Amino acid sequence: MRGGELVEALKMRALPEGSNDYLALLEFLKLYRDAVQVAIDRLWSLSEIPSIKTLHMMFYSELRNRGFRAHHVKQIYTYAKTVVKAGKRNSGKKPVLRKLTARVDRYDYKLDLENRTLTLKIHNNEEVILKLLTSIDRIEKYKEWSNYEIAVKVVEDEVYVSVYFRRTVKSRKTRTVMAIDVNFDNVTLAVFTHSGRILRLKRFETPLRKILTHRIWIERIQRRHSRSWRFARGVREAIKKHGDRMRNIEWDYTHKIGDRIAEIANEHHSTIVLENLDKLKNNVNRSSNFNKKLSLWFYRKIQFTISYEALERRLDVKLVNPMKTSSTCPRCGSRLEDSGGRVLGCSRCGFTGDRDVIACINLFYRYSRCGGPGVPLNASKGDADPRPMQRKRDEAMKPSDINLYKS
Numbered sequence: 001m002r003g004g005e006l007v008e009a010l011k012m013r014a015l016p017e018g019s020n021d022y023l024a025l026l027e028f029l030k031l032y033r034d035a036v037q038v039a040i041d042r043l044w045s046l047s048e049i050p051s052i053k054t055l056h057m058m059f060y061s062e063l064r065n066r067g068f069r070a071h072h073v074k075q076i077y078t079y080a081k082t083v084v085k086a087g088k089r090n091s092g093k094k095p096v097l098r099k100l101t102a103r104v105d106r107y108d109y110k111l112d113l114e115n116r117t118l119t120l121k122i123h124n125n126e127e128v129i130l131k132l133l134t135s136i137d138r139i140e141k142y143k144e145w146s147n148y149e150i151a152v153k154v155v156e157d158e159v160y161v162s163v164y165f166r167r168t169v170k171s172r173k174t175r176t177v178m179a180i181d182v183n184f185d186n187v188t189l190a191v192f193t194h195s196g197r198i199l200r201l202k203r204f205e206t207p208l209r210k211i212l213t214h215r216i217w218i219e220r221i222q223r224r225h226s227r228s229w230r231f232a233r234g235v236r237e238a239i240k241k242h243g244d245r246m247r248n249i250e251w252d253y254t255h256k257i258g259d260r261i262a263e264i265a266n267e268h269h270s271t272i273v274l275e276n277l278d279k280l281k282n283n284v285n286r287s288s289n290f291n292k293k294l295s296l297w298f299y300r301k302i303q304f305t306i307s308y309e310a311l312e313r314r315l316d317v318k319l320v321n322p323m324k325t326s327s328t329c330p331r332c333g334s335r336l337e338d339s340g341g342r343v344l345g346c347s348r349c350g351f352t353g354d355r356d357v358i359a360c361i362n363l364f365y366r367y368s369r370c371g372g373p374g375v376p377l378n379a380s381k382g383d384a385d386p387r388p389m390q391r392k393r394d395e396a397m398k399p400s401d402i403n404l405y406k407s
Ligand SMILES: [Zn+2]
Pocket: 329, 330, 331, 332, 333, 334, 346, 347, 348, 349, 350, 351
């Protein structure tokens, strides 16, 4: 698919227009919650979750008789289905709903952004009117978007509304390809012309070692207080402090890097090529190694922010199989050997280069060979001059003198 879909939620407080609106909304949310609970109870005892068609037959007329609209019914059993699925996967204990929250799809509400008013169709063909408490500025962005669903909830007598907006983005024509390799220490990107010349190289450090340090602290504290840590307040707080710190570093980094990388891709009009992490998933899930799990999770987050920022700039993102991309010679396809530091060498054809850059080159080739424009199958052979890559790591990262593959 070219392009994709951007989805964003706009969350805000809302004020019911009159007390009647508030009471009616409250009653609707209670009925809704109870209906979802009934559906959960019934689905929980089944050995398998039925298809949507069967769910429809199970609940449609009953819920319609309770005064729900047709699309309410659909939302209710779909929601129940997700809750049951998650419950069986996690704890095995039947979920009991307490919160007053409902998802309503676009057939059952009318959103007037201009006047910041939401009219909600509830049970028994009644309507409630909510005033949305948010600034014009926040709404401005979404005037060109369409909205397809809202979530309403009441928490401690306050009403909150989330509106889900989406916008289809058609990707633009690109001129270059940016391959991105992520490993424990670095995120490395290389921008290629379609004929394989490197235009730009950049390396960012990851904060994974910093994150690990906090993790090690947490484990140390837990070990030292092996019995009491769950109960002692000071210990719990110390653990929480490290946990918060980890989360802040992750959040900060992933958002910044997504933006930076998409900006560079924007400058070069690049199609972005990322590793298809699903191909690595099975190896990692089987390993108990915390580092591996942490890094895979982290790569996913980075990829998500890169993809999202790229889509906002109308740039395509493609995934390719990353197997052995950092151990295969990009020139002759032999297995590379470690030449010290982060440098790898090929004993068959003499090629040497920086490990991360090699990974980027191989990602670029995989993309080019499976449907990307321009590069013929034999482009990696021939008169390419690998020597610029032979220098020290930092020098090898200078984009100006790298011209690996003549066009
Ligand atoms: Zn080789």
